[in-house]
Amino acid sequence: MEAKQGKANIVAIALIPLVMVLGNSMLVPVLPTMKSKLDLSGFQVSLIITMFSLAAGLIIPLVGYLSDRYGRKWIIVASLVIYGIGGVVSGLAAWLMDNSYGMILIGRIIQGIGAAGTSPIAMALIGDVYSGAKESKALGIIESTNGLGKILSPIFGSLIALIIWFAVFFTFPILCFATAVFVWFGVKEKKKKKGKPLPEYLGALKQIFKQKGRWLIPAFLVGSVGLFILFGVLFYLSDILEESFKIDGIIKGCILAIPLLGMVVTAYITGAKIKQNKPLIRKIMVTGLLLLTGAMLAVSFFQQIFLMVGLLTLGSIGTGLLLPCLNTLITGAVEKAERGMITSLYGSVRFLGVAFGPPLFSWLMKISHQIVFFSMAGLSLVTLIIAFLFIKPGKSKKGETGSEQKLATLFRKREKVPST
Structure with a gap:
């Protein structure tokens, strides 16, 4: 019975990033058509992606605090509903209005606000439900699900656009509302005491960044750049195709x-293999960046499609x-009480990286193919x-780094909980 509940948990949680990623990826193949139908510039059409991601990036910290203080599940469900409503707003605007671009952007901003409470909170929820190797594997699964959404969404977006280009907006509410129901009934969130008040909470975060900011802030930056390049490349590829x-x-x-x-x-393979092996995680992360750098440099010399x-x-x-690798390091960096934030x-x-990718690529594309990929x-x-x-x-020792042990002791003292 427990095994079945565990499977139900991971399936329901895995749907959250799948739906979230559709918000941008499903629109990527439609953007050139939207540009033509609405008579937009390259920069204007790039804002369809940017406004969604920028809204999400700005709202996420607030949603993270609320999820730590009041619980993950209800935040996720409410966010999915808002996400779906934004799709309805954009779809109706494109369908019924003559000059619909402004209202489509408003709908995209609403969608971005909803997206803020989806995938990032799902990562924190996994950290609450799982630990150790199971946590790394589960994080690999949701990153893979995120990627699966990216794989399927250009295909689905292209298929749905065969009906009419704006039909894709009406797909969001269907998927979001169905996933919200599945999460509400399928995820069993562990009961926990109410989170810290905001001043104490911010104080704990200050301690986290004091202890780990030297590597945690660069890790944030690296993840942002990875998504920036990915979505910029997708925008570029969609346009030239x-x-x-x-x-x-x-x-x-x-x-x-x-x-x-x-x-x-x-x-998926990486998430299943790395577990909590920090030296291995670091080697794989550096290898990934080497591949990404080499590929960007090489593609600057070629314009043949294959x-x-x-x-x-x-x-x-x-x-x-x-x-x-970044997901595992960052999720395991702190105690559960501050994990959502x-x-x-x-x-x-990450969302801010996605937000700035398309407009910057749109600008660089006006110069040359070589400039895009040399950059x-x-x-x-x-x-x-x-x-x-x-x-x-730091290297793991009984599941914690030295700074993690000190931080855990600090939290226990604050909460007056005896150390075990």
Whole structure:
């Protein structure tokens, strides 16, 4: 019975990032059509992605605190409902209004607010429900589910757009409301005492960053850059497939899915293998960044479609090595009482990375193909150096680093709980 409940938990939680990632990835193949139908500039159409991600990035820290104080599940369910409502707003605007662009952006902002309480809180919920190797494996599963959503969503987005381009907006409420019901009845959240008041909570966070900020902040930055490059590349690839190669529809969706397939398979295997082995995690993370840097540099010399897709897939494999390592390090960095805020801060910088990818790529594309990928290779190389020099969490000892043991003692003293 317990095993069945455990499976129900992970299936329900895994649906959350799947739905969240559809918010951007399912729209990527539709963006060129939207640009044409609404007579938008490249920058304007990039804001369809940016406003969603920017809203999510700004709201996530607040949602993280609320989830620590009052519980994860109800935050996730409420967020899914808001996410769905935003889809309805954008869809109705595109359908019924002549000048719909502004209202579509408002709907996207509402969706972003809803998305803030989905995947980052799911990561914290996994940390509450699982521990040790099971936690790493579960985090690998949700990163893979996130990637699976990225694989399927360009294909689904292309298929749904065959009905009419804005039909994709009406897909969100259906998926969000169904997932909200599944999470509400399928996830059994462990009972815990009410979280700390805000002043005490912020004080504990200050201690966390004092103890671990030297590697935790660079880890946040590395995750943000990984998502920045991924979504920028998808935006670029979607545009050139249609503009330069005249590839549209389901074929375009399938081509966009190829790099993401490399990422999702790699993320799943990585999450299952790394467990809590910090030296191994660091080696895999550096290897992933090396692959990403090399792929960005190589693709700058080629514009043939098959070579580009192959090299971008190699870069995505590097991202698939990177992200589960960061998830495991960051989720395990703190006590459960502050985990929602830490994973939410991490989710926030990831969303901000996604937000700025498309508009910056849109600007660089006006210069040249070489400039786009030379820039990304340089950025990835700088990120690799930062990861190598600064992301050095302490070695595990009985499940905790030395700083973790000190921090745990500090929390116990604050809460007047005897140390065991």
